[in-house]
Amino acid sequence: MVDVGRRRWTPSVVRVDQVDHGSYVPVYQQLVAIMKKRIESGEFPPGRLIPSEKTLQQEYGVGRDTVRRVVEILREEGLIFTVPHRGSYVAER
Amino acid sequence: MVDVGRRRWTPSVVRVDQVDHGSYVPVYQQLVAIMKKRIESGEFPPGRLIPSEKTLQQEYGVGRDTVRRVVEILREEGLIFTVPHRGSYVAER
DNA sequence: CCCTATTTGTTCGTATGTATT
Protein backbone atom coordinates (compact mmCIF):
# COMPACT_ATOMS: atom_id res chain seq x y z
CA MET A 1 0.00 0.00 0.00
CA VAL A 2 1.34 3.29 -1.04
CA ASP A 3 0.02 6.80 -0.84
CA VAL A 4 -0.23 7.98 -4.40
CA GLY A 5 -2.33 11.02 -3.71
CA ARG A 6 -5.82 11.59 -4.88
CA ARG A 7 -7.96 14.34 -6.16
CA ARG A 8 -11.31 14.59 -4.45
CA TRP A 9 -12.25 11.64 -2.33
CA THR A 10 -10.66 9.59 0.34
CA PRO A 11 -8.70 6.48 0.49
CA SER A 12 -5.47 8.42 0.32
CA VAL A 13 -4.02 4.99 0.06
CA VAL A 14 -4.46 2.61 -2.83
CA ARG A 15 -3.01 -0.58 -4.21
CA VAL A 16 -0.31 0.13 -6.72
CA ASP A 17 -0.83 -2.83 -8.96
CA GLN A 18 -3.04 -0.74 -11.17
CA VAL A 19 -2.73 2.75 -12.53
CA ASP A 20 -4.89 5.51 -11.10
CA HIS A 21 -5.63 8.14 -13.70
CA GLY A 22 -7.13 10.44 -11.10
CA SER A 23 -3.98 10.64 -9.02
CA TYR A 24 -1.69 13.59 -8.70
CA VAL A 25 1.12 11.18 -9.38
CA PRO A 26 1.77 10.94 -13.11
CA VAL A 27 0.64 7.68 -14.67
CA TYR A 28 4.12 6.92 -15.99
CA GLN A 29 5.59 7.23 -12.49
CA GLN A 30 2.97 4.90 -11.09
CA LEU A 31 3.74 2.37 -13.80
CA VAL A 32 7.46 2.62 -13.16
CA ALA A 33 6.79 1.71 -9.53
CA ILE A 34 4.55 -1.16 -10.55
CA MET A 35 7.08 -2.61 -12.98
CA LYS A 36 9.90 -2.26 -10.46
CA LYS A 37 7.83 -4.24 -8.01
CA ARG A 38 7.09 -6.93 -10.57
CA ILE A 39 10.77 -7.22 -11.42
CA GLU A 40 12.01 -7.15 -7.84
CA SER A 41 9.39 -9.65 -6.75
CA GLY A 42 10.99 -12.16 -9.07
CA GLU A 43 8.06 -12.32 -11.45
CA PHE A 44 10.54 -11.42 -14.16
CA PRO A 45 13.91 -12.92 -13.30
CA PRO A 46 17.15 -11.72 -14.90
CA GLY A 47 17.28 -12.59 -18.57
CA ARG A 48 13.53 -12.80 -18.91
CA LEU A 49 11.63 -10.71 -21.41
CA ILE A 50 9.23 -8.27 -19.87
CA PRO A 51 5.86 -7.82 -21.59
CA SER A 52 5.93 -5.97 -24.90
CA GLU A 53 4.91 -2.35 -25.14
CA LYS A 54 1.62 -3.37 -26.70
CA THR A 55 0.89 -5.83 -23.91
CA LEU A 56 1.70 -3.27 -21.26
CA GLN A 57 -0.58 -0.77 -22.93
CA GLN A 58 -3.44 -3.23 -22.83
CA GLU A 59 -2.73 -4.51 -19.33
CA TYR A 60 -2.73 -1.07 -17.79
CA GLY A 61 -4.93 0.84 -20.18
CA VAL A 62 -2.35 3.47 -20.96
CA GLY A 63 -0.94 4.94 -24.14
CA ARG A 64 2.23 3.90 -25.87
CA ASP A 65 3.81 7.19 -25.02
CA THR A 66 3.46 6.35 -21.37
CA VAL A 67 4.71 2.79 -21.74
CA ARG A 68 7.76 3.83 -23.71
CA ARG A 69 8.59 6.39 -21.10
CA VAL A 70 8.37 3.74 -18.39
CA VAL A 71 10.61 1.36 -20.31
CA GLU A 72 13.08 4.15 -20.96
CA ILE A 73 13.31 4.94 -17.25
CA LEU A 74 13.75 1.31 -16.26
CA ARG A 75 16.50 1.07 -18.88
CA GLU A 76 18.22 4.22 -17.65
CA GLU A 77 18.15 2.85 -14.14
CA GLY A 78 19.75 -0.35 -15.34
CA LEU A 79 16.92 -2.69 -14.46
CA ILE A 80 16.39 -3.79 -18.03
CA PHE A 81 18.06 -3.63 -21.42
CA THR A 82 16.32 -3.37 -24.73
CA VAL A 83 17.09 -5.27 -27.91
CA PRO A 84 15.51 -3.52 -30.89
CA HIS A 85 12.70 -5.48 -32.47
CA ARG A 86 12.95 -8.19 -29.87
CA GLY A 87 11.99 -6.72 -26.57
CA SER A 88 13.33 -5.68 -23.20
CA TYR A 89 15.08 -8.12 -20.91
CA VAL A 90 15.60 -7.95 -17.17
CA ALA A 91 19.22 -7.15 -16.41
CA GLU A 92 21.41 -9.34 -14.24
CA ARG A 93 21.20 -8.63 -10.55
CA MET B 1 27.16 31.14 -36.02
CA VAL B 2 30.34 32.83 -34.99
CA ASP B 3 33.98 32.53 -35.98
CA VAL B 4 35.76 31.20 -32.97
CA GLY B 5 39.10 31.06 -34.74
CA ARG B 6 42.14 29.28 -33.34
CA ARG B 7 41.71 25.99 -35.13
CA ARG B 8 43.59 24.62 -38.11
CA TRP B 9 41.09 22.11 -39.28
CA THR B 10 37.99 24.11 -39.96
CA PRO B 11 34.70 24.10 -38.97
CA SER B 12 35.82 27.59 -38.08
CA VAL B 13 32.32 28.17 -36.98
CA VAL B 14 30.37 26.87 -34.05
CA ARG B 15 26.78 27.24 -33.13
CA VAL B 16 26.36 29.70 -30.31
CA ASP B 17 22.75 30.43 -30.92
CA GLN B 18 20.95 29.28 -27.89
CA VAL B 19 17.73 30.30 -26.33
CA ASP B 20 17.82 32.74 -23.46
CA HIS B 21 15.12 31.91 -20.98
CA GLY B 22 15.71 35.10 -19.09
CA SER B 23 15.10 37.34 -22.06
CA TYR B 24 12.12 39.57 -22.56
CA VAL B 25 11.88 38.13 -26.04
CA PRO B 26 9.65 35.06 -25.94
CA VAL B 27 11.51 31.81 -26.30
CA TYR B 28 9.49 30.79 -29.32
CA GLN B 29 10.42 33.99 -31.14
CA GLN B 30 14.08 33.46 -30.38
CA LEU B 31 13.87 29.94 -31.72
CA VAL B 32 12.07 31.08 -34.86
CA ALA B 33 14.94 33.46 -35.52
CA ILE B 34 17.50 30.75 -34.88
CA MET B 35 15.82 28.27 -37.19
CA LYS B 36 15.43 30.85 -39.93
CA LYS B 37 19.12 31.49 -39.73
CA ARG B 38 19.94 27.80 -39.86
CA ILE B 39 17.77 27.40 -42.93
CA GLU B 40 19.00 30.50 -44.71
CA SER B 41 22.60 29.65 -43.98
CA GLY B 42 22.16 26.54 -46.07
CA GLU B 43 22.54 24.15 -43.17
CA PHE B 44 19.18 22.79 -44.22
CA PRO B 45 18.85 23.09 -47.99
CA PRO B 46 15.51 22.86 -49.79
CA GLY B 47 14.05 19.40 -49.56
CA ARG B 48 15.98 18.56 -46.42
CA LEU B 49 14.26 17.42 -43.26
CA ILE B 50 14.72 19.73 -40.34
CA PRO B 51 15.26 18.17 -36.91
CA SER B 52 12.22 16.55 -35.35
CA GLU B 53 10.20 18.25 -32.67
CA LYS B 54 11.72 15.99 -30.07
CA THR B 55 15.24 16.73 -31.25
CA LEU B 56 14.58 20.43 -31.21
CA GLN B 57 13.20 20.16 -27.70
CA GLN B 58 16.38 18.49 -26.54
CA GLU B 59 18.75 20.68 -28.51
CA TYR B 60 17.33 23.88 -27.14
CA GLY B 61 15.94 22.73 -23.83
CA VAL B 62 12.43 23.91 -24.49
CA GLY B 63 9.00 22.35 -24.26
CA ARG B 64 7.08 20.74 -27.07
CA ASP B 65 4.55 23.52 -26.99
CA THR B 66 7.25 25.98 -27.89
CA VAL B 67 8.75 23.85 -30.63
CA ARG B 68 5.40 23.26 -32.25
CA ARG B 69 4.70 26.94 -32.27
CA VAL B 70 8.04 27.59 -33.96
CA VAL B 71 7.38 24.98 -36.61
CA GLU B 72 3.91 26.34 -37.17
CA ILE B 73 5.27 29.83 -37.75
CA LEU B 74 7.96 28.64 -40.14
CA ARG B 75 5.27 26.73 -42.01
CA GLU B 76 2.94 29.72 -42.18
CA GLU B 77 5.77 31.80 -43.55
CA GLY B 78 6.40 29.23 -46.23
CA LEU B 79 9.90 28.27 -45.19
CA ILE B 80 8.98 24.66 -44.53
CA PHE B 81 6.19 22.21 -45.14
CA THR B 82 5.16 19.42 -42.85
CA VAL B 83 4.31 15.86 -43.79
CA PRO B 84 2.42 14.09 -41.01
CA HIS B 85 4.43 11.33 -39.35
CA ARG B 86 7.44 12.15 -41.49
CA GLY B 87 8.66 15.52 -40.48
CA SER B 88 9.09 19.03 -41.81
CA TYR B 89 11.01 19.72 -44.99
CA VAL B 90 12.62 22.94 -46.14
CA ALA B 91 10.58 24.44 -48.97
CA GLU B 92 11.97 25.31 -52.39
CA ARG B 93 12.71 28.98 -52.72
C1' DC C 1 12.79 -16.76 -51.37
C1' DC C 2 8.53 -14.98 -49.79
C1' DC C 3 4.97 -13.94 -46.73
C1' DT C 4 3.26 -12.71 -42.27
C1' DA C 5 3.18 -11.45 -37.46
C1' DT C 6 5.49 -9.23 -33.77
C1' DT C 7 8.11 -5.59 -31.79
C1' DT C 8 10.67 -1.53 -31.21
C1' DG C 9 11.89 3.17 -33.49
C1' DT C 10 10.30 7.58 -34.97
C1' DT C 11 7.35 11.25 -36.13
C1' DC C 12 3.47 14.38 -36.08
C1' DG C 13 -1.64 15.31 -34.27
C1' DT C 14 -4.32 16.61 -30.36
C1' DA C 15 -5.81 17.72 -25.75
C1' DT C 16 -5.40 18.86 -20.90
C1' DG C 17 -3.11 20.48 -16.68
C1' DT C 18 -0.21 23.74 -14.26
C1' DA C 19 2.48 27.72 -13.41
C1' DT C 20 4.18 32.27 -14.28
C1' DT C 21 4.12 36.78 -16.04
Place this chain on the structure above:
DNA sequence: AAATACATACGAACAAATAGG
Protein backbone atom coordinates in the same frame (compact mmCIF):
# COMPACT_ATOMS: atom_id res chain seq x y z
C1' DA D 1 -7.61 38.08 -18.67
C1' DA D 2 -4.23 36.76 -21.90
C1' DA D 3 0.20 35.14 -23.42
C1' DT D 4 3.98 32.25 -22.61
C1' DA D 5 5.91 27.79 -21.51
C1' DC D 6 6.65 23.23 -19.63
C1' DA D 7 4.64 18.47 -18.46
C1' DT D 8 1.65 14.77 -19.15
C1' DA D 9 -0.92 11.60 -22.02
C1' DC D 10 -3.60 9.49 -25.68
C1' DG D 11 -3.70 8.53 -31.08
C1' DA D 12 -2.19 7.38 -35.56
C1' DA D 13 0.88 6.20 -39.13
C1' DC D 14 4.63 4.14 -41.01
C1' DA D 15 9.45 2.19 -40.99
C1' DA D 16 12.57 -1.46 -40.13
C1' DA D 17 14.31 -5.48 -38.02
C1' DT D 18 13.43 -10.05 -36.46
C1' DA D 19 11.59 -14.67 -36.31
C1' DG D 20 8.95 -18.48 -38.05
C1' DG D 21 6.86 -21.18 -41.48
